Amino acid sequence: MARRASSSVHPIWIIACVILLFAAIAGGWLLYRNVSDPYRTLTPLDVPAYLENANSLRGNVYKISVTVDTQLAWSPTVGRLYSVLIDGKSDVLPVLIPARFNQLNIQKGQRYFFKIEVGDKGILRAQDVRKV
Amino acid sequence: MLELRNISLTAGRATDLLLDDISARFPQGHLCAVVGPSGCGKSTLLKVIAGVRQPQSGSVHWEGRDLEQHDLEPHEIGYVPQFSIAFDLLNVTESIETALRLRVGGLDESVLCERAVEILADVGLSEIADRRVRVLSGGQKRRLALALEMVSSPILLLCDEVTSGLDAKAEDEIVQLLRKLASAHEDEPARTVLSVTHSLRHLDSHDSVAVLFEGRLIYHGAPELLLHYFSLDKQEELFPSLARRSAGAWHASWQKHRAAYQAAFVNAEQIVARAEAEPVENVPAEEPWKPPEIPTRPVEFMCPHFSDQFKTLLKRRWRIFFRDGGQLALQLALLFGFPCLVVIFAWDGLPQIQNLTSSGNVVQQLLETAAFTLQSSRVASLVSGLVMFQVILLTLIGSNNAAREIAGERAIFEKEKFAGVRPSSYVLSKAVFLTTLVAAQSIWMAVFVNTICRFPGDMLAQSLILVLVNGAMTAVCLGISSLTKSAEHASLVCVYLVGFQLPLSGAVLALPHVIAWFTRPFIAAYWGWSGYLQTMRDTRFYDVVQSISQTELSPFALCGWVLLCHIAGGLLVAYLGAKTSRWD
Numbered sequence: 082m083a084r085r086a087s088s089s090v091h092p093i094w095i096i097a098c099v100i101l102l103f104a105a106i107a108g109g110w111l112l113y114r115n116v117s118d119p120y121r122t123l124t125p126l127d128v129p130a131y132l133e134n135a136n137s138l139r140g141n142v143y144k145i146s147v148t149v150d151t152q153l154a155w156s157p158t159v160g161r162l163y164s165v166l167i168d169g170k171s172d173v174l175p176v177l178i179p180a181r182f183n184q185l186n187i188q189k190g191q192r193y194f195f196k197i198e199v200g201d202k203g204i205l206r207a208q209d210v211r212k213v
Numbered sequence: 214m215l216e217l218r219n220i221s222l223t224a225g226r227a228t229d230l231l232l233d234d235i236s237a238r239f240p241q242g243h244l245c246a247v248v249g250p251s252g253c254g255k256s257t258l259l260k261v262i263a264g265v266r267q268p269q270s271g272s273v274h275w276e277g278r279d280l281e282q283h284d285l286e287p288h289e290i291g292y293v294p295q296f297s298i299a300f301d302l303l304n305v306t307e308s309i310e311t312a313l314r315l316r317v318g319g320l321d322e323s324v325l326c327e328r329a330v331e332i333l334a335d336v337g338l339s340e341i342a343d344r345r346v347r348v349l350s351g352g353q354k355r356r357l358a359l360a361l362e363m364v365s366s367p368i369l370l371l372c373d374e375v376t377s378g379l380d381a382k383a384e385d386e387i388v389q390l391l392r393k394l395a396s397a398h399e400d401e402p403a404r405t406v407l408s409v410t411h412s413l414r415h416l417d418s419h420d421s422v423a424v425l426f427e428g429r430l431i432y433h434g435a436p437e438l439l440l441h442y443f444s445l446d447k448q449e450e451l452f453p454s455l456a457r458r459s460a461g462a463w464h465a466s467w468q469k470h471r472a473a474y475q476a477a478f479v480n481a482e483q484i485v486a487r488a489e490a491e492p493v494e495n496v497p498a499e500e501p502w503k504p505p506e507i508p509t510r511p512v513e514f515m516c517p518h519f520s521d522q523f524k525t526l527l528k529r530r531w532r533i534f535f536r537d538g539g540q541l542a543l544q545l546a547l548l549f550g551f552p553c554l555v556v557i558f559a560w561d562g563l564p565q566i567q568n569l570t571s572s573g574n575v576v577q578q579l580l581e582t583a584a585f586t587l588q589s590s591r592v593a594s595l596v597s598g599l600v601m602f603q604v605i606l607l608t609l610i611g612s613n614n615a616a617r618e619i620a621g622e623r624a625i626f627e628k629e630k631f632a633g634v635r636p637s638s639y640v641l642s643k644a645v646f647l648t649t650l651v652a653a654q655s656i657w658m659a660v661f662v663n664t665i666c667r668f669p670g671d672m673l674a675q676s677l678i679l680v681l682v683n684g685a686m687t688a689v690c691l692g693i694s695s696l697t698k699s700a701e702h703a704s705l706v707c708v709y710l711v712g713f714q715l716p717l718s719g720a721v722l723a724l725p726h727v728i729a730w731f732t733r734p735f736i737a738a739y740w741g742w743s744g745y746l747q748t749m750r751d752t753r754f755y756d757v758v759q760s761i762s763q764t765e766l767s768p769f770a771l772c773g774w775v776l777l778c779h780i781a782g783g784l785l786v787a788y789l790g791a792k793t794s795r796w797d
Contacts, residue, residue, distance in 0.1 A: 085264055108774060112768075117768055192759070212755070213759075
């Protein structure tokens with residue numbers, strides 16, 4: 082047994098460090114999963130299915146990650162209609178941003194996460210909007 | 214009784230013997246001079262007795278118990294190394310009072326002051342009690358070192374070259390002091406004192422002399438028999454005369470004659486045994502150097518509580534900080550100078566960005582897009598650069614905060630740890646001290662830049678992320694400081710670490726994905742930069758930075774988490790580094 086003055090680190094400390102390292106990585110991963118995708122529990126919109134038959138998805142809630150393209154229409158009471166590019170795809174979809182999001186400065190080129198509901202006549206209505 | 218049994222120690226290869234089969238006994242109340250030519254293993258032997266070095270074979274015993282099995286308590290052993298063990302910026306009284314607070318628990322303030330005064334008187338430093346350590350002479354520093362060991366009244370005192378480099382008068386005084394410390398006096402117990410020395414002038418003042426030559430013990434007996442054994446006329450001829458024979462021959466000779474010389478040696482063990490049997494009043498007062506009695510220890514020593522040591526260490530750190538004019542000036546320069554460097558680039562605030570209108574024909578839209586791209590690139594570079602500039606400056610400050618913090622006083626800390634200071638108290642005191650600096654530096658940076666440049670975003674969140682990034686680098690550098698042996702080495706490693714922050718952050722040049730995946734978790738600057746930009750998430754500045762940056766920005770919470778992990782990891786490494794023995 083080493084004497085007090087020449088003591089070194091006990092192996093249990095090494096084990097503790099390894100456990101803490103794994104805990105840090107696991108914590109980081111969990112955090113990343115939760116905060117990097119605010120709609121983690123929602124299903125991504127099946128764009129081909131939507132384009133094929135929007136009514137079949139009516140009433141469902143999905144998430145999409147988009148880049149804003151153009152503002153198509155605007156009404157102070159109804160909201161703003163945008164064409165958006167689905168990230169990672171070439172599809173362009175119209176999304177209605179209701180009037181309660183009027184304070185948001187939505188500009189061309191910005192990236193957003195949308196929580197959308199497929200409404201009547203297949204209109205995609207944003208229920209929640211988060212910047213990527 | 215201190216007993217060495219067949220101590221052998223090698224350096225690296227088994228043939229490089231530093232100590233070879235050393236056996237000796239030193240009774241309590243005994244003053245022994247350990248002498249020998251340079252490199253003969255004197256200091257090494259002392260380190261083996263202290264437990265600083267582990268012998269390959271043999272054992273050290275105290276009162277019959279093997280110290281490998283049951284070591285001496287910190288207050289039972291004093292070790293005065295060759296280097297100075299006091300802080301230059303404290304005065305003599307402060308040094309002793311701090312040592313008392315760190316090593317002896319349960320003393321109230323008045324007792325502590327009385328004890329400090331007694332120790333000062335014992336070692337003859339009362340006249341210069343308020344003098345700073347850095348202006349003390351060599352002899353006064355040696356006295357102070359002895360005084361620091363006296364705070365816990367150790368029963369075994371090991372002194373390494375405490376008389377080297379002193380003038381004759383100072384040397385005389387130190388030897389007399391050692392003589393006094395070895396002897397029982399007033400309420401102080403007799404103690405075993407081993408003094409490694411080069412000087413042969415005062416051998417007669419010692420109870421015994423141990424001569425080492427090339428790692429072997431070639432004599433251990435009465436000083437008055439030394440000349441006879443080596444066939445010398447004068448003690449000064451001792452070292453040159455050793456060359457007459459090999460160390461092995463000397464050792465064999467000593468093994469042969471040892472019994473005869475030790476029989477003639479009026480050894481202190483017998484005196485002690487006699488003294489124990491006799492009433493104390495029979496001991497002649499005019500012969501203080503004879504170990505006449507071994508009184509019971511007057512005070513039950515107990516190690517101070519963790520929190521007491523922490524408070525003492527923290528108080529000392531702040532005292533030294535405010536007395537170190539150079540460090541104080543540097544800290545103020547960094548605190549006020551670095552934020553000024555940042556605002557130079559955005560004195561008039563950040564430019565606004567004209568949005569795309571998506572109107573007109575295709576040509577107009579293309580022209581508009583090109584203008585927008587150019588404008589947004591300029592603004593994004595400015596915003597991203599200013600954020601990264603703040604972050605990099607704070608990592609530099611963090612490195613400056615902590616690189617020398619432990620490495621710069623490692624020798625003193627090892628000595629204090631030897632004397633009972635807990636690594637946990639020590640590291641916590643450093644952490645609290647540095648946290649104050651980090652908070653002041655980072656919050657001031659955030660407030661100043663935000664106020665002058667009108668940076669958008671939540672100032673509280675910006676302050677938080679800057680505190681975390683500065684704290685992360687400070688903690689990591691504190692860990693490095695505790696792992697390295699010298700302050701220069703620690704500073705160099707920390708500066709390299711800061712140097713790698715910018716290129717590996719990906720803020721300027723995007724790293725290949727695979728490399729980024731491995732390096733990014735360790736680059737505090739990336740998390741600071743990314744976290745700061747997230748505070749501007751609701752602004753156009755965030756959009757344009759995101760549009761030009763090929764490096765993905767991470768969420769604010771994740772940035773905070775990773776930086777907190779850096780801080781925790783750095784402090785853990787600092788603790789483990791402080792816990793590990795690092796004697797030279």
